[in-house]
Amino acid sequence: MTETAEQDVPEGFSLRSEGSSYMDHIGPIYQRVLERSVQLGVRLAAHQLNPLGTTHGGMLMSLIDVTLGASAARCLGHDGAVATVQLSCNMIAAARAGEWIHTEATVEKITRTLTFISGRIMADDRVLLTATGIFRNPPSPKV
Numbered sequence: 632m633t634e635t636a637e638q639d640v641p642e643g644f645s646l647r648s649e650g651s652s653y654m655d656h657i658g659p660i661y662q663r664v665l666e667r668s669v670q671l672g673v674r675l676a677a678h679q680l681n682p683l684g685t686t687h688g689g690m691l692m693s694l695i696d697v698t699l700g701a702s703a704a705r706c707l708g709h710d711g712a713v714a715t716v717q718l719s720c721n722m723i724a725a726a727r728a729g730e731w732i733h734t735e736a737t738v739e740k741i742t743r744t745l746t747f748i749s750g751r752i753m754a755d756d757r758v759l760l761t762a763t764g765i766f767r768n769p770p771s772p773k774v
Contacts, residue, residue, distance in 0.1 A: 669701035672733040685725030702736035703746040714767040726754040
């Protein structure tokens with residue numbers, strides 16, 4: 632990563648890499664780990680846009696899915712991934728190349744088997760997408 636690219640990333644975010652996963656192909660994606668959630672951020676580039684020159688909806692839904700799942704896992708004290716059971720997204724606005732977008736998540740409820748969570752994607756003070764999700768909690772370790 633160049634020094635210019637690093638300067639374009641807000642403080643607290645670091646490059647997220649999973650090797651050769653789908654998310655690496657739509658990145659670069661940055662993350663900031665908070666106490667009860669994980670935020671993802673992207674400085675939008677041409678390959679993340681649709682033919683209209685605005686954020687690709689599939690890319691936004693991928694970002695929020697990973698954000699909600701990672702945040703659910705964080706609240707559960709789980710280091711791995713959790714499975715998405717249900718994800719509902721509302722696309723409200725779009726962003727263009729060069730804009731910084733970031734995700735936010737809030738765990739609403741945790742049951743024995745499921746975590747209910749909501750989130751959104753922002754560009755500055757504009758809401759681009761809102762979402763709610765249900766994630767399958769990992770099985771408890773057998774003692």
